[in-house]
Amino acid sequence: xxxxxxxxxxxxxxxxxxxxxxxxxxxxxxxxxxxxxxxxxxxxxxxxxxxxxxxxxxxxxxxxxxxxxxxxxxxxxxxxxxxxxxxxxxxxxxxxxxxxxxxxxxxxxxxxxxxxxxxxxxxxxxxxxxxxxxxxxxxxxxxxxxxxxxxxxxxxxxxxxxxxxxxxxxxxxxxxxxxxxxxxxxxxxxxxxxxxxxxxxxxxxxxxxxxxxxxxxxxxxxxxxxxxxxxxxxxxxxxxxxxxxxxxxxxxxxxxxxxxxxxxxxxxxxxxxxxxxxxxxxxxxxxxxxxxxxxxxxxxxxxxxxxxxxxxxxxxxxxxxxxxxxxxxxxx
Numbered sequence: 001x002x003x004x005x006x007x008x009x010x011x012x013x014x015x016x017x018x019x020x021x022x023x024x025x026x027x028x029x030x031x032x033x034x035x036x037x038x039x040x041x042x043x044x045x046x047x048x049x050x051x052x053x054x055x056x057x058x059x060x061x062x063x064x065x066x067x068x069x070x071x072x073x074x075x076x077x078x079x080x081x082x083x084x085x086x087x088x089x090x091x092x093x094x095x096x097x098x099x100x101x102x103x104x105x106x107x108x109x110x111x112x113x114x115x116x117x118x119x120x121x122x123x124x125x126x127x128x129x130x131x132x133x134x135x136x137x138x139x140x141x142x143x144x145x146x147x148x149x150x151x152x153x154x155x156x157x158x159x160x161x162x163x164x165x166x167x168x169x170x171x172x173x174x175x176x177x178x179x180x181x182x183x184x185x186x187x188x189x190x191x192x193x194x195x196x197x198x199x200x201x202x203x204x205x206x207x208x209x210x211x212x213x214x215x216x217x218x219x220x221x222x223x224x225x226x227x228x229x230x231x232x233x234x235x236x237x238x239x240x241x242x243x244x245x246x247x248x249x250x251x252x253x254x255x256x257x258x259x260x261x262x263x264x265x266x267x268x269x270x271x272x273x274x275x276x277x278x279x280x281x282x283x284x285x286x287x288x289x290x291x292x293x294x295x296x297x298x299x300x301x302x303x304x305x306x307x308x309x310x311x312x313x314x315x316x317x318x319x320x321x322x323x324x325x326x327x328x329x330x331x332x
Contacts (some may be wrong), residue, residue: 024105027098028271036267037275043264043303056127060086063123065116066093080309087133087169087308088120090153091146095137097171097208101196101235103268104137112142112149117156124161131312132157133192135169138208145171147179151186158187165189165315167231169307172214180217184224190259190315191221192231192307195252198244205238205273219255229318231259233307236287238265239276245287249294259298259318260291263305279303297321 060067066089080086094109095102113119124132134153139146154166167190173179184191199211218230232252236245245262252260262284267275281303288301298318300310 025098025269025271027106028269031271033270034267034272034274036270037278039266040278042281043266043278045304056086059126060123063119063126065119065123066090085129085312086123086127087135087311088123089135089137090116090120091136091139091149093137096140097138099196099208100205100273101238101265101268103272109137109139109141112146117149117153118160120153121156121160124157124164129161129164129312131165131167131315132161133167133169133308133311135308136171138171140174140208143176144179144182145173145176147173147176147182150183154183154186154188165312167192167308167311167315169194172209172217174208174210174213180220181224184221184228187225188228190229190231190311191218192233192259193217194233194307195248196233196235197238198234198240198248200244201238201240215251215255218252218257222256229259229315230255230257231261231307232257233261233263233305235263235265236279237275237277238273246290249291249296253295258296259314260296260300261305261307261309262287262291262299262301263309264303 067086089104091112092109093105094107095104096106096109098106120132120134134150134157136146136150150168150170154168157164157166166188168183168188169192170183172193173183193214195211195214196209197205202209202211218232221228221230234245234248249260264279264284265273265275267273284301284303284305288299291299291301298314298321300314
C-alpha cells in the first residue's frame with residue numbers, strides 16, 4: 001500500500017536523516033528555519049486514500065517509475081491519482097540543482113536507466129492515459145542534459161500508445177548545445193518549461209537558472225516547430241509584485257508561448273523559501289483575465305494550479321478552441 005504523506009510537514013523520507021542516511025536537501029541544512037504559515041481555507045485539500053488512489057499507487061510502484069506527484073509533494077496527488085492521472089519524472093529522483101522552492105532531492109544522480117522510456121510507455125498504457133505528462137530532474141551532469149532520454153521517452157510512448165497526446169516539462173538545458181533540438185525533433189504535442197518566478201527573484205529562488213535563457217528556450221521551440229504547443233508556469237506568493245508578473249506575461253507572449261499556468265507557492269519544509277503571501281482566488285481570477293487579454297490561448301490560474309494539473313483536459317480545450325477558430329476563419 002502506498003505511503004500517505006502530509007504534503008507539507010511530515011514526509012517520512014526525511015526521517016532517514018535521523019537514521020544516518022543522507023539529508024534530502026544537504027545544501028539547505030545550514031539555512032535558518034523559516035516559519036510555515038497556516039494555509040487559508042481555499043488551499044486545503046482532501047487527504048488521499050480512496051481505492052482508485054491506492055490502485056494507481058500500486059501500479060506506479062510496480063512499474064518502478066518515479067512521479068513528480070510524490071517527489072515534489074504535489075497537493076493535487078489525491079485528486080489526480082483517483083482519476084489514474086500521474087506525471088512521470090524521468091532520469092531519477094535526484095536533481096543537480098538546488099532551487100529554493102523545490103522538494104525534489106538534491107545531489108549527484110545515478111546513471112540513466114535505458115529501459116525507462118519503455119517503462120513510461122507501458123505505464124501510460126496500463127493507466128489508460130489519453131494525455132501523458134513527462135517531466136524530469138535537472139541533469140547538469142549529462143553532456144546533453146538528458147535531451148536524448150526525453151526524446152526516446154516521447155518516441156516510446158508514441159509507439160506503444162499512438163492515440164495518447166504527449167506533454168513534456170523539461171529543464172532548461174543550460175549550456176547544452178543542441179539539446180533542445182534533439183527534444184523538439186521527437187515532436188511532443190506540448191513543450192512546457194516553467195519560468196517559475198519573476199526575474200528579480202531568480203538569484204534567491206532559482207539560482208542555477210537564467211531567466212532570459214529559459215525565455216529564449218521557449219521561443220526557440222516555436223522557431224523549430226510552430227505546430228508544438230508551448231507552455232510555461234509561474235508560482236506566486238514568493239514576494240513578487242503584480243507589475244512584475246505582468247511583465248513576465250509580456251515576455252512570454254513575445255516568445256509566442258501559447259499556454260500559461262499560475263499557482264500558489266507552497267513551502268515544502270522550514271528550510272525552503274518562505275511563503276510571503278497567500279494569493280486569494282479573486283486575485284488569481286484577475287491574473288487569468290489579464291493573461292487572456294495579453295493574448296494567451298489557454299490560461300489556468302488558481303491557488304492549486306500546477307503545470308500538469310488538468311493538463312489533458314486543458315490541452316483538449318485548446319485543441320477545440322483552435323478547431324473552432326479555424327472553422328470560423330475558413331467560413332468567413
